[in-house]
Amino acid sequence: SKKLEINREQRALMKAIVDAYNRHQIPEDVAKKLLQDQYSPEENFLLLTEMATSQVQVLVEFTKNIPGFLSLDREDQIALLKGSAVEAMFLRSAQVFSRKMPTEHTDVLEERVRKSGIPDEFMTPMFNFYKSIGELHMVQEEQAILTAITILTPDRPYVKDPQAVERLQETMLDVLRKLCVLQHPQEQQYFARLLGRLTELRTLSHYHSEMLASWRMNDHKFTPLLCEIWDVQ
Numbered sequence: 425s426k427k428l429e430i431n432r433e434q435r436a437l438m439k440a441i442v443d444a445y446n447r448h449q450i451p452e453d454v455a456k457k458l459l460q461d462q463y464s465p466e467e468n469f470l471l472l473t474e475m476a477t478s479q480v481q482v483l484v485e486f487t488k489n490i491p492g493f494l495s496l497d498r499e500d501q502i503a504l505l506k507g508s509a510v511e512a513m514f515l516r517s518a519q520v521f522s523r524k525m526p527t528e529h530t531d532v533l534e535e536r537v538r539k540s541g542i543p544d545e546f547m548t549p550m551f552n553f554y555k556s557i558g559e560l561h562m563v564q565e566e567q568a569i570l571t572a573i574t575i576l577t578p579d580r581p582y583v584k585d586p587q588a589v590e591r592l593q594e595t596m597l598d599v600l601r602k603l604c605v606l607q608h609p610q611e612q613q614y615f616a617r618l619l620g621r622l623t624e625l626r627t628l629s630h631y632h633s634e635m636l637a638s639w640r641m642n643d644h645k646f647t648p649l650l651c652e653i654w655d656v657q
């Protein structure tokens with residue numbers, strides 16, 4: 425029916441976002457590194473800060489390709505990036521964790537992350553989120569559009585024109601809704617479950633400053649970019 429069909433304009437929008445999402449992959453595959461060796465909390469913290477610094481740069485490039493983003497108020501663009509960077513990091517970590525790999529690799533990866541230096545009390549919510557993302561078996565279009573929807577959240581701190589952001593987010597939500605029906609015709613509430621993950625993501629991301637501050641080591645060093653993004657130091 426007309427209502428459900430992805431029209432030409434939406435197909436172009438989806439292509440732009442998926443191309444940008446694939447173009448801006450994380451340079452070094454952190455999963456491969458973690459599967460190679462067990463690192464000390466200090467080495468893991470350094471690995472996280474390196475991965476996170478490059479991921480923020482990747483996120484900025486991806487965001488610039490979201491149709492309409494660059495026509496938003498300049499300060500609102502910064503507010504949206506700052507407000508979504510940690511969530512995008514956890515979303516990308518979940519996608520890395522849920523990537524198709526032999527079971528024993530997933531088990532080793534889980535073990536390495538559990539022993540990375542992050543305090544134990546954060547492990548349950550973090551892995552609950554990773555596993556709930558994994559169970560969705562998202563196609564890459566859904567992953568890319570979900571990341572764009574996360575960035576285009578109107579109620580981030582300091583956004584001056586939330587309506588303009590809401591208009592862009594609604595366009596993305598409409599495409600994602602149609603895509604979910606097409607990709608997962610059996611699962612009625614798939615789209616609703618997908619959006620429910622964004623709520624879980626926001627809750628998980630609330631802990632990030634505490635996770636970093638209580639990483640099992642002394643003298644936590646951050647890059648200036650991460651001090652800005654992570655609300656630390």
Ligand SMILES: O=C(NC1CCCCC1)[C@H](C1CCCCC1)n1c(-c2ccc(-c3ccccc3)s2)nc2ccccc21
Pocket residue numbers: 450454455468469471472475476479510513514516517518520521533536537540542632633635636
């Ligand atoms: O490198 C990583 N993630 C990259 C981020 C950028 C995008 C690609 C993925 C880290 C590593 C964890 C182990 C120690 C080294 C770093 N990672 C996490 C995180 C746990 C906590 C995280 C965090 C983020 C912000 C603030 C406070 C805490 S990220 N979950 C993973 C699941 C699977 C593979 C790696 C994973």
